[in-house]
Amino acid sequence: AKRQGRNRFHYYTPAMHEAATARMRLSNDMHVALADNQFKVYYQPIVELATGRVCKAEALIRWQHPRLGLVSPAEFIPIAEDTGQIIQIGDWVFRQAAEQAVHFRATHHPEFQISVNTSPVQFKADTENHTPWFAYLKELGLSGQSIVVEITESLLMETRDEIGAQLLALRDNGMQVALDDFGTGYSSLSYLKKFDIDYLKIDQSFVRNLMPSSNDMVLCEAMIVMAHKLGIKVIAEGVETESQRKLLKQIGCDYGQGYFWSKPVAAEEFEKLLTR
Numbered sequence: 001a002k003r004q005g006r007n008r009f010h011y012y013t014p015a016m017h018e019a020a021t022a023r024m025r026l027s028n029d030m031h032v033a034l035a036d037n038q039f040k041v042y043y044q045p046i047v048e049l050a051t052g053r054v055c056k057a058e059a060l061i062r063w064q065h066p067r068l069g070l071v072s073p074a075e076f077i078p079i080a081e082d083t084g085q086i087i088q089i090g091d092w093v094f095r096q097a098a099e100q101a102v103h104f105r106a107t108h109h110p111e112f113q114i115s116v117n118t119s120p121v122q123f124k125a126d127t128e129n130h131t132p133w134f135a136y137l138k139e140l141g142l143s144g145q146s147i148v149v150e151i152t153e154s155l156l157m158e159t160r161d162e163i164g165a166q167l168l169a170l171r172d173n174g175m176q177v178a179l180d181d182f183g184t185g186y187s188s189l190s191y192l193k194k195f196d197i198d199y200l201k202i203d204q205s206f207v208r209n210l211m212p213s214s215n216d217m218v219l220c221e222a223m224i225v226m227a228h229k230l231g232i233k234v235i236a237e238g239v240e241t242e243s244q245r246k247l248l249k250q251i252g253c254d255y256g257q258g259y260f261w262s263k264p265v266a267a268e269e270f271e272k273l274l275t276r
């Protein structure tokens, strides 16, 4: 047992020890994963509900581990956040997404956008975190408008001044900002007043059981009305059925994303979706 202050003991059980070891192993494996090309970026279409057009894609990382097979980002991203490896991984995802944006803009639509997930850790330390991104966009001759940066409320909950400055720098470089998983967590509406947000992503927990005149329907509708009054567009996540699509369109939701259209797929697969 390890003593932690007065009268507080932590007992490490064999199961806890095993979990800690597994995390350490994954963290070690992550070091080689980038160099060894084990990461891939998958893309999931985001569809404009009014027209049915695929106008954006969310970039979602995949890890093909040589021994463990496919490891879920839900499992390794938190570890990468703890170890700081998320900075390198995040930069790599950004580059992949930007290169794809160049391609999709040329072959599909000149205003096509790719949204990239970020972790609060990527906004830590100094205000220069995203400078390499701006340089890379320039190198590619790509407009910042091709990238939507997805952030979570946990970032906005932090009170550090640099966060506002970093978000501003992203927007100054033309990028847009989406608030991910909206409606979960603390959902303080004051964030919407304090920070410039372009998109709200309604979390799939509100969409899953969407039915006419259900509570979820009322909540979705309220979020959409509020967002629109603030000049924010709304993306509904986790749309799986035609009925959900129809209801969301009916209450004025701007975009949908989910298995109803497609799971996240490799870039080559995604191109086929675009030409379909």
Ligand code: C2E
Pocket (backbone or CB within 6 Å): 044, 059, 060, 061, 072, 073, 074, 077, 090, 093, 117, 118, 119, 180, 181, 204, 237, 238, 239, 240, 257, 258, 259, 260, 264
């Ligand atoms: P997220 O950003 O909320 O991404 C949406 C998740 O929902 C994705 O899981 C996606 O595959 C899944 N999804 C999409 N449509 C549906 C649907 O219709 N039904 C259901 N049940 N699920 C759907 P995924 O790809 O496993 O990613 C999990 C989480 O890992 C993401 O949640 C995000 O928080 C994180 N993540 C993924 N890629 C990155 C990355 O490059 N950087 C960072 N920082 N986090 C990432």
Ligand code: CA
Pocket (backbone or CB within 6 Å): 058, 117, 150, 180
């Ligand atoms: Ca996301």
Ligand code: CA
Pocket (backbone or CB within 6 Å): 180, 181, 201, 203, 237
């Ligand atoms: Ca989400």
Ligand code: CA
Pocket (backbone or CB within 6 Å): 180, 181
């Ligand atoms: Ca999430």
